[in-house]
Amino acid sequence: DEHLHEYFRHTGPGISPFNAWTMLKGLETLDLRVKQQTSSAAVLADHLAEGAGVSRVIYPGRDDHPQAEVAKRQMGAGSTLIAFEFTGGKKAAFAFENALEVIRISNNLGDAKSLITHPGTTTHKNLSDEDRAELSITEGTVRLSVGLEDINDLVDDITRGLKAAASV
Numbered sequence: 001d002e003h004l005h006e007y008f009r010h011t012g013p014g015i016s017p018f019n020a021w022t023m024l025k026g027l028e029t030l031d032l033r034v035k036q037q038t039s040s041a042a043v044l045a046d047h048l049a050e051g052a053g054v055s056r057v058i059y060p061g062r063d064d065h066p067q068a069e070v071a072k073r074q075m076g077a078g079s080t081l082i083a084f085e086f087t088g089g090k091k092a093a094f095a096f097e098n099a100l101e102v103i104r105i106s107n108n109l110g111d112a113k114s115l116i117t118h119p120g121t122t123t124h125k126n127l128s129d130e131d132r133a134e135l136s137i138t139e140g141t142v143r144l145s146v147g148l149e150d151i152n153d154l155v156d157d158i159t160r161g162l163k164a165a166a167s168v
Contacts, residue, residue: 037080038077038079038080039077040149041059041061041079041081042059042062042078043154044158045057046062051158052162052166053086053166054085055085055086056085058084058136059078059082059083081146082146083142083144084141084144088168089138089139091168093139093165095165095168096162098164099161102149102156103116107122112147112148113149114144114147114157115145116142116143116144116145117145118142118143119137119141
């Protein structure tokens with residue numbers, strides 16, 4: 001009931017014909033967009049895992065993911081989202097994010113554009129330190145939502161960010 005209330009609050013009891021048409025147009029290419037984003041995310045997850053100062057990468061498409069076998073059975077590909085952690089904590093995470101030129105800092109995830117967020121100071125900032133720790137969110141945790149940009153541009157951007165993070 002609570003979720004239904006939220007839905008109606010944001011969309012109204014009946015969606016307008018124009019909004020319905022707009023949503024349908026976007027759904028026509030959803031499969032293509034997600035395939036491209038997931039393919040790029042897999043490449044970036046591997047690139048991040050090799051990065052100096054990155055202590056772990058959480059991506060369901062990688063064999064080192066704690067639930068990799070479940071992901072392989074249930075998913076056609078890894079995901080469009082990657083979480084990773086810097087050994088240098090918040091300073092390294094912020095240096096990484098601030099060095100990016102293609103990927104944009106945002107509190108939102110799941111767009112056609114690549115977006116990145118530091119959950120400890122944004123989406124999960126109101127949680128206690130204990131609650132964040134239970135969710136494996138450290139000061140060095142970053143979440144990346146991979147968009148549709150050229151993979152070479154994204155790799156170059158990640159490389160630029162990794163160099164900045166390593167310098168702090």
